[in-house]
Amino acid sequence: xxxxxNRNSLAYKVRHIKKQIKGVSxxxxxxxxxxxxxxxxxxxxxxxSFTICVKTDKEKRRLQDDSQLNHELRQILVxxxxxxxxxxxxxxxxxxxxxxxxESNGSWxxxxx
Numbered sequence: 001x002x003x004x005x006n007r008n009s010l011a012y013k014v015r016h017i018k019k020q021i022k023g024v025s026x027x028x029x030x031x032x033x034x035x036x037x038x039x040x041x042x043x044x045x046x047x048x049s050f051t052i053c054v055k056t057d058k059e060k061r062r063l064q065d066d067s068q069l070n071h072e073l074r075q076i077l078v079x080x081x082x083x084x085x086x087x088x089x090x091x092x093x094x095x096x097x098x099x100x101x102x103e104s105n106g107s108w109x110x111x112x113x
Contacts, residue, residue, distance in 0.1 A: 010041055010042060010045060010082075010083075011042070013080045013081060013082060014037070014041060014048065016080055017050075017076055017077060017080050017082065018035055018037050018050065020076045020079075020080070021035055021050055021052065021073055021076055021092070022034075022035045024069070024072050024073060024076065025052045025063070025069070025073070028063060028066060028069045029052075029054055029059060029063060030059060030062075031054045031055045031056065031059045032054070032055065033052060033053065033054060034053045035050060035051070035052060035053065036050070036051040036053055036095075036108070036112070037049070037050050037051075038112065041086075044086070045082065045083040045085075045086035045089075045090075046085075046086040046089035046090065048086070048090045048091070049090070049091040049092075049093070050073075050090070050091070050092050050093070051092075051093050051094065051095050051112075052073075052092070052093070052094045052095075053094075053095050053096070053097070053108075054094070054095075054096050054097070055096060055097045055098065056096055056097075056098050057096045057098045057099055059096065060094045060095060060096040060098075060099070063094050064094045070092070073092050074087070074088075074092065077090060095111070099111075
């Protein structure tokens, strides 16, 4: 059961982590950023994935290669009290609209499926 209002619940933490990931990513990106989040973290906290989405492959590669950004994104999990044994199992990745257009005919749904 999701408890979006209890500050100690995983659902509450994930919601705030997602907002903070967007905030940090926006500071680093030269393009508009949106965040996709999926996972069965209520079954096991390691089953969580965030994707930072941008328009171009060039920007995706630039963000992927930015070690400071990647460190800050992982630190968000720590700072929000995400379960310690799951922190490094949570996937934080990057994707671009160009890749989705090229590989999945523009469908983010099919691209992530």
